[in-house]
Amino acid sequence: xxxxxxxxxxxxxxxxxxxxxxxxxxxxxxxxxxxxxxxxxxxxxxxxxxxxxxxxxxxxxxxxxxxxxxxxxxxxxxxxxxxxxxxxxxxxxxxxxxxxxxxxxxxxxxxxxxxxxxxxxxxxxxxxxxxxxxxxxxxxxxxxxxxxxxxxxxxxxxxxx
Amino acid sequence: xxxxxxxxxxxxxxxxxxxxxxxxxxxxxxxxxxxxxxxxxxxxxxxxxxxxxxxxxxxxxxxxxxxxxxxxxxxxxxxxxxxxxxxxxxxxxxxxxxxxxxxxxxxxxxxxxxxxxxxxxxxxxxxxxxxxxxxxxxxxxxxxxxxxxxxxxxxxxxxxx
Amino acid sequence: xxxxxxxxxxxxxxxxxxxxxxxxxxxxxxxxxxxxxxxxxxxxxxxxxxxxxxxxxxxxxxxxxxxxxxxxxxxxxxxxxxxxxxxxxxxxxxxxxxxxxxxxxxxxxxxxxxxxxxxxxxxxxxxxxxxxxxxxxxxxxxxxxxxxxxxxxxxxxxxxx
Amino acid sequence: xxxxxxxxxxxxxxxxxxxxxxxxxxxxxxxxxxxxxxxxxxxxxxxxxxxxxxxxxxxxxxxxxxxxxxxxxxxxxxxxxxxxxxxxxxxxxxxxxxxxxxxxxxxxxxxxxxxxxxxxxxxxxxxxxxxxxxxxxxxxxxxxxxxxxxxxxxxxxxxxx
Amino acid sequence: xxxxxxxxxxxxxxxxxxxxxxxxxxxxxxxxxxxxxxxxxxxxxxxxxxxxxxxxxxxxxxxxxxxxxxxxxxxxxxxxxxxxxxxxxxxxxxxxxxxxxxxxxxxxxxxxxxxxxxxxxxxxxxxxxxxxxxxxxxxxxxxxxxxxxxxxxxxxxxxxx
Amino acid sequence: xxxxxxxxxxxxxxxxxxxxxxxxxxxxxxxxxxxxxxxxxxxxxxxxxxxxxxxxxxxxxxxxxxxxxxxxxxxxxxxxxxxxxxxxxxxxxxxxxxxxxxxxxxxxxxxxxxxxxxxxxxxxxxxxxxxxxxxxxxxxxxxxxxxxxxxxxxxxxxxxx
Numbered sequence: 001x002x003x004x005x006x007x008x009x010x011x012x013x014x015x016x017x018x019x020x021x022x023x024x025x026x027x028x029x030x031x032x033x034x035x036x037x038x039x040x041x042x043x044x045x046x047x048x049x050x051x052x053x054x055x056x057x058x059x060x061x062x063x064x065x066x067x068x069x070x071x072x073x074x075x076x077x078x079x080x081x082x083x084x085x086x087x088x089x090x091x092x093x094x095x096x097x098x099x100x101x102x103x104x105x106x107x108x109x110x111x112x113x114x115x116x117x118x119x120x121x122x123x124x125x126x127x128x129x130x131x132x133x134x135x136x137x138x139x140x141x142x143x144x145x146x147x148x149x150x151x152x153x154x155x156x157x158x159x160x161x
Numbered sequence: 162x163x164x165x166x167x168x169x170x171x172x173x174x175x176x177x178x179x180x181x182x183x184x185x186x187x188x189x190x191x192x193x194x195x196x197x198x199x200x201x202x203x204x205x206x207x208x209x210x211x212x213x214x215x216x217x218x219x220x221x222x223x224x225x226x227x228x229x230x231x232x233x234x235x236x237x238x239x240x241x242x243x244x245x246x247x248x249x250x251x252x253x254x255x256x257x258x259x260x261x262x263x264x265x266x267x268x269x270x271x272x273x274x275x276x277x278x279x280x281x282x283x284x285x286x287x288x289x290x291x292x293x294x295x296x297x298x299x300x301x302x303x304x305x306x307x308x309x310x311x312x313x314x315x316x317x318x319x320x321x322x
Numbered sequence: 323x324x325x326x327x328x329x330x331x332x333x334x335x336x337x338x339x340x341x342x343x344x345x346x347x348x349x350x351x352x353x354x355x356x357x358x359x360x361x362x363x364x365x366x367x368x369x370x371x372x373x374x375x376x377x378x379x380x381x382x383x384x385x386x387x388x389x390x391x392x393x394x395x396x397x398x399x400x401x402x403x404x405x406x407x408x409x410x411x412x413x414x415x416x417x418x419x420x421x422x423x424x425x426x427x428x429x430x431x432x433x434x435x436x437x438x439x440x441x442x443x444x445x446x447x448x449x450x451x452x453x454x455x456x457x458x459x460x461x462x463x464x465x466x467x468x469x470x471x472x473x474x475x476x477x478x479x480x481x482x483x
Numbered sequence: 484x485x486x487x488x489x490x491x492x493x494x495x496x497x498x499x500x501x502x503x504x505x506x507x508x509x510x511x512x513x514x515x516x517x518x519x520x521x522x523x524x525x526x527x528x529x530x531x532x533x534x535x536x537x538x539x540x541x542x543x544x545x546x547x548x549x550x551x552x553x554x555x556x557x558x559x560x561x562x563x564x565x566x567x568x569x570x571x572x573x574x575x576x577x578x579x580x581x582x583x584x585x586x587x588x589x590x591x592x593x594x595x596x597x598x599x600x601x602x603x604x605x606x607x608x609x610x611x612x613x614x615x616x617x618x619x620x621x622x623x624x625x626x627x628x629x630x631x632x633x634x635x636x637x638x639x640x641x642x643x644x
Numbered sequence: 645x646x647x648x649x650x651x652x653x654x655x656x657x658x659x660x661x662x663x664x665x666x667x668x669x670x671x672x673x674x675x676x677x678x679x680x681x682x683x684x685x686x687x688x689x690x691x692x693x694x695x696x697x698x699x700x701x702x703x704x705x706x707x708x709x710x711x712x713x714x715x716x717x718x719x720x721x722x723x724x725x726x727x728x729x730x731x732x733x734x735x736x737x738x739x740x741x742x743x744x745x746x747x748x749x750x751x752x753x754x755x756x757x758x759x760x761x762x763x764x765x766x767x768x769x770x771x772x773x774x775x776x777x778x779x780x781x782x783x784x785x786x787x788x789x790x791x792x793x794x795x796x797x798x799x800x801x802x803x804x805x
Numbered sequence: 806x807x808x809x810x811x812x813x814x815x816x817x818x819x820x821x822x823x824x825x826x827x828x829x830x831x832x833x834x835x836x837x838x839x840x841x842x843x844x845x846x847x848x849x850x851x852x853x854x855x856x857x858x859x860x861x862x863x864x865x866x867x868x869x870x871x872x873x874x875x876x877x878x879x880x881x882x883x884x885x886x887x888x889x890x891x892x893x894x895x896x897x898x899x900x901x902x903x904x905x906x907x908x909x910x911x912x913x914x915x916x917x918x919x920x921x922x923x924x925x926x927x928x929x930x931x932x933x934x935x936x937x938x939x940x941x942x943x944x945x946x947x948x949x950x951x952x953x954x955x956x957x958x959x960x961x962x963x964x965x966x
């Protein structure tokens with residue numbers, strides 16, 4: 001069973017990594033897919049995000065890092081994936097995700113959505129929080145792997161300099 | 162990968178059956194497990210619920226019907242299941258389920274919880290609603306399979322007679 | 323357009339009365355219907371609840387007080403009502419009510435559900451809160467009309483005496 | 484009883500149309516009103532949205548299409564409408580809508596808000612989802628009427644060309 | 645400033661204790677008050693719950709353990725407390741608590757409600773979960789202090805024996 | 806005990822003022838702190854917001870108005886504050902606030918978050934609603950103090966002129 005875990009990963013956090021590890025243990029193969037949205041502003045560009053993801057997931061078996069454009073459901077169909085994995089942190093996530101899952105189920109009954117609950121100690125971590133804290137020079141080493149922390153320091157140091 | 166989908170199934174509805182079919186397509190083997198709660202009142206006894214589940218899932222590959230006592234996480238460990246499957250219908254479900262999932266993750270990091278969103282056309286169907294409608298002589302043939310409808314008629318007919 | 327506003331009304335509160343007044347202003351005729359649930363325990367019996375409702379709504383044009391057994395949707399069909407009115411106080415109400423509305427829409431496409439939001443100053447008032455406060459001898463005159471306050475005093479006085 | 488159903492309708496979907504049909508069946512006359520927000524970006528301009536709404540609602544009795552500027556409650560007062568109709572899809576909608584309803588009730592006690600629950604099979608459809616799917620060349624013919632699908636194709640075709 | 649933290653504490657958990665410690669650090673004096681509800685079934689009687697609370701909070705400065713009957717707001721007024729402390733674990737808690745807080749604010753503007761968010765690692769722990777796990781012989785030593793674990797073992801051992 | 810109540814206050818409303826009064830009654834000293842976010846667009850600049858806050862809180866004992874840059878938790882540490890006060894209006898607020906509170910608790914266990922529930926009659930008032938109503942020439946004198954109403958009139962008059 002091939003599964004896809006898609007997101008922005010701007011940048012990848014310990015919350016994402018926990019989910020990737022657990023999904024990789026449940027499914028035979030897992031594609032972690034960075035969505036390309038040309039009009040949406042991001043801190044890291046797609047190449048940087050892919051690179052950080054590859055570095056951070058180097059030790060996890062059966063994981064493949066890719067990027068995609070267009071609708072996720074079309075991408076899954078092209079790749080032959082039967083399952084889309086989504087993380088659920090809080091109730092607000094859930095309602096939004098449920099709508100997307102229903103729309104995707106309506107567009108393709110062959111591809112299903114599976115939700116994994118974020119571990120309670122990671123539930124408050126989000127990529128936007130990590131960016132916010134790092135932009136003010138705060139310490140994010142408990143929320144993201146060293147390679148990401150270094151990239152954040154480089155990014156915000158470069159901005160300030 | 163062996164997964165367990167546990168519940169009361171008092172009685173099994175089309176909402177449950179949709180979930181069983183989808184979970185059976187995702188995982189190699191699926192145990193549908195009826196929880197035995199001696200102090201909780203039910204319309205159908207455990208034997209009846211098992212029988213209805215067996216009849217209703219007869220055509221689905223890789224599904225096994227069982228009952229269990231005690232904590233679900235202990236039962237999964239005994240059966241060697243790595244995944245607990247839960248259906249999510251609405252936001253209120255989610256919050257409760259998230260707490261249970263966190264508690265289970267805390268008790269055993271080896272067994273994970275996976276949520277499948279109920280299809281939107283089944284989201285308003287629950288076993289308690291089916292019991293309520295049937296108890297007033299309403300038609301539940303759009304919410305539960307024929308074998309369950311017959312059992313409900315027998316149950317409530319017998320009560321009235 | 324005939325509308326039905328159903329509930330337990332155990333007892334009727336200022337929150338209910340605000341809704342009755344507003345629904346009566348929107349629809350030509352409004353039936354306020356007390357649901358009879360033989361197995362559910364109530365503080366006031368059905369006759370008492372009807373009497374309190376009649377006294378409390380005496381001054382409102384176009385309102386009729388009734389009781390009913392069985393499914394609300396069947397009762398509406400028997401009475402020729404096209405609309406069921408429901409009050410929404412908080413988010414938890416909403417999710418539950420939405421499920422019921424979807425089930426009713428599925429059972430009869432001819433009868434629709436209309437929600438009126440409870441005024442913010444009544445949103446914390448519920449019949450169970452009024453019963454709880456009154457049972458401890460608290461003052462509920464800001465939450466329920468005089469006829470109900472008197473009935474509560476009689477009820478809890480009689481219990482204590 | 485004159486009611487107003489206001490929104491952006493960028494563009495009108497089957498979810499909107501279901502609500503318009505049901506509201507038109509409940510109230511004597513229904514104004515569907517496109518709000519003009521000069522600073523908010525939209526896919527279709529106000530004239531296009533009015534035209535699509537007129538085409539899509541041509542067969543529904545008692546419906547009138549208009550646009551308005553400023554606060555909805557002031558517009559309703561000018562038009563002599565006693566009721567504002569709002570659709571409720573999910574819980575997040577509800578909380579936001581409840582705040583707006585309370586603010587409007589505070590500003591004018593003569594105009595009430597009435598919520599209609601979106602049918603469960605339309606609950607995941609939103610204008611923004613339709614725009615998103617169409618922008619990637621996806622098929623939206625199950626979510627919006629033919630006249631809207633054609634307009635979307637023209638819009639995104641023109642953008643690509 | 646004297647504050648009251650009321651609850652059932654059936655039995656006290658690490659979640660409660662975390663809240664007691666934090667509230668005791670914020671307010672000069674803190675009364676932890678066990679509500680007596682003669683009609684509500686509990687695992688531990690009021691005397692046992694008080695004893696477990698006293699043992700578990702022995703090391704925390706400025707904390708006093710009491711029990712009370714009737715409405716909490718009346719009890720706070722009798723004790724001269726200006727603040728009621730409540731823990732918030734999840735969204736469902738919040739809505740319910742908000743209604744109670746609004747009702748209390750309406751009954752006495754002199755006594756305010758203050759919410760403390762449960763730490764994320766305790767958010768899934770509730771007294772009912774602890775009872776449920778312990779009743780099946782599960783290990784609750786990560787959710788409740790030793791004195792409570794011993795009491796649970798005695799209780800359920802006695803029941804089984 | 807020194808507490809900090811931070812926000813945008815763009816502009817200060819009766820909802821904010823109610824919270825400031827109640828927090829000032831609970832804690833010895835209260836700093837009301839305007840967050841400076843250079844990239845976020847605001848109607849009033851930081852100096853105007855500070856001035857409106859000072860005018861509006863002139864009569865409340867123990868309150869100090871300041872502004873700050875960077876992370877709130879760092880600012881609280883610099884000022885020696887042990888408590889951050891947050892208002893809770895609705896459920897959606899709560900989930901977001903809970904995440905922030907968990908993140909802050911993780912970053913500093915010495916500084917706690919305390920939530921005060923917005924009074925029910927102010928729950929629908931937000932600064933953005935006040936701006937929206939005022940921008941259309943609506944009357945906001947029931948939602949904000951006279952000094953703010955005058956500033957809004959000046960602001961939107963100046964824009965139109």
